[in-house]
Amino acid sequence: MSLAAGVVAIAGLKVFSGIVGPFFLALMLTIAVQPLQGWAQRRGWSAWVGMVIALLAVVGILLGIGLALAVSAWQLASLLPEYGDKLNALLDNARGLLSDLGISSDQIQKVLDGIDVGKVAEFVEQLLGGVLGVFSNLFFVLALLLFMAVDGMTMDKRMTVVQGQRPAIAGALLSFAEGTRKYLVVSTVFGAIVAVIDGGALWLMGVPLPILWALLSFITNYIPNIGFVIGVIPPALLALLDSGPVLMIWVIVVYSVINFVIQSIIQPKFVGDAVGLSVTVTFLSLVFWAWVIGALGALLAIPLTLLVKALLLDIDPSTRWADVLIGAPLPKKVPEEQAREREAERP
Template sequence: STFSSVIVITIAACLIIAGFVGLTALSLNSVVADLPQYQQDFNARLADVSTMLAPLGVSDLVSTPPSLDFGDVLSFGVSSATVAGDMLMFLFFVGVLSFFMLLEVPAITDRLENRFGRASDTMQSFSRMIGYVIDFIVVRTETNFIHGVLFGGFLGLIGVHGAIMWGTLTFILGYIPFFGLIIAAVPAIFLAWLQFGVPGALAVIFVVCVLNLLVENPVYSYLAARKFEMPALIVIFSVIFWGWLLGLVGMLLSVPFTLMILLSFQLSDELRWINVTLGVNHLFEDTSGKSKEPE
């Protein structure tokens, strides 16, 4: 039955999420335990930089650098973990809401069909566009998962501490267009520099570039039934606006939120011109390539 299927899917999703959270927590604990060692490594790396710059006569710039107290870093990490906990609580309520929404889908579908008719243009357009938004979220999630697993696996292979945590961070921040993957890579690059020096940092940077080229282009295009192309200006504005309005959660969900608004414009004869002006009306065209023209 539908109820049993929803129960099974929800339980499986919760178990998977709980497993990732547990592994990430263990990875975070290992990083925190090694903070004193990171302090020593940081001082040693600065000494190496000072030695390299000495022949250029600019070693004084790093000979007495402002000290970086990793205790302060820990405090920042704790506050960040608190924010992450609040976000997980928010996502938990979203999951509960999604659970009940899944139970209501058959009834909602019947109501819409009774109101508009099974074969009406409005019903078909609505179903097609909702499917498009869902496809985007699914494809983005699959791509982020592949990216996070490959990045975390590489970090673990070369011995960077907290590899699981950095892979999870890549998976989560990958929902933020353009900026998310870069932000997620910065801590891993810094830690690779502390552990292995410049060669380690360069190796991680190289892998980040390769993964961006491979995962974000051919893999993403392969997983997508079509290319989810939106003008870059609209995407950046969406990230800024939803981030300002809802914080990190808004940045993560900026594209789905924007797609829902554009969907409502496309369904309205009076507002469809906005999508045409923005150049996004093609996103909601049917599979035959014909969009619903204004009446």
């Protein structure tokens, strides 16, 4: 019965992904800026002042990133048609190489007919249309942010009441909010570091539009495990069209070294301490939420998993043992060892 109910709930989330995705995005942003409201109240300011400060912070971040991406995408769309001749030359070289390997001309033609700069430019235009669609959803997100910020003014009092009546529920929700906030802080800091290093490296190598690719690196840093793979594909292809395969190889090598060291060695340590999820669980959460909600699900995979964990595991003391299995930090001493030590210390 539980599995059947879970399937129905997942199907409902997938059907209403157009509403669920923006709702969770607004929820994550509200949690991220909630400390600003508490900071304003501790200074003796009105709750409305804290709400306005938090709302302006979120709106500024969203509009800044959205406008930067839109301008850079328009530049990319205007730049791609200039590489038509270079792409045709690369295709001719690829056709000759495949012919030398013994592949028939008909097979080569079928593979290469679908590659055209005009189609790439058309794809970019569709992508820009999608960006405009995101901006249309942005009004929905901003409306949700406004309502959630108003509710946030009394959230501390509400949680105090819940703490008195259902302490386990209050503890689980507070743990979810704290873990989500830590994850967003860690991912934002490391995303900014990766974006600056990647953008500077692309600028030094002469790859066009380094600011756009830096922004892409920053955004894909929120996608666990495979984010940098998604972020390296566009600049590598543009480097191939602009200067040939040598520059493309250098872009891939530099990206791989930078992102492997930062995102695969350093960042997971901080993320694991912040959220308590194993690498396997984070990867599965990425696949699952991307399938259920789409692109927003990939970006919010970790916070959504933390919410499910809080509602299904942390909310019930009898199921908290599962935290150990999905990667929560182990205590230095398990309860049995502590009990044996206390027994040995007795006179």
